[in-house]
Amino acid sequence: MVKFMLKCFVLVSILLFGVLIGMQQANQGMLKMKGYNDPELSGAFSVENEQTGELEASILGSTVTSQDLQKKQEQLEQIEAFNFFSQIGKKFAGVVSDGASSLMTYLSNLINGILE
Known part of the structure; x- marks a missing residue:
């Protein structure tokens, strides 16, 4: 059962990563077809260095930082799921x-x- 769940998790992760790469390629293709850089067309994902030295990731237009992930983890720990x-x-x-x-x-x- 553990092997099956691990295989499913790896397969879903690979497929999700493939979808993100496909969205990025489609964005680049749209930019090439348009002929100029439109600031409204953002990439599917991007990683940037901040001035403080931390990395900031942007997935589908929403920024994800380590503080956001820590807050979400704390919220999940506080919620007693039923x-x-x-x-x-x-x-x-x-x-x-x-x-x-x-x-x-x-x-x-x-x-x-x-x-x-």
Whole structure:
């Protein structure tokens, strides 16, 4: 299961990276076709050095900094996520497990009673 999830994650990452590269190539093609540099046409992604020495990334026009990522991580840690379907699945799995266990116990007692 872990190998499958790892393969899926790698495949999705590669595909996402390919989409970003394709968007960048399309932007460059539009600039070449237009013949002049239009400031409204920004690239799909760009990385720039700030004066403070930090890197600033821009993906699809929105800037991403390390402070933004830290704030989002803190927000995710503070939120106690409750997944309704996950809780229902856990309860259903417990009921099925208990039912299968009691059925096996009943059948083993029945077989032992017949054999004695």
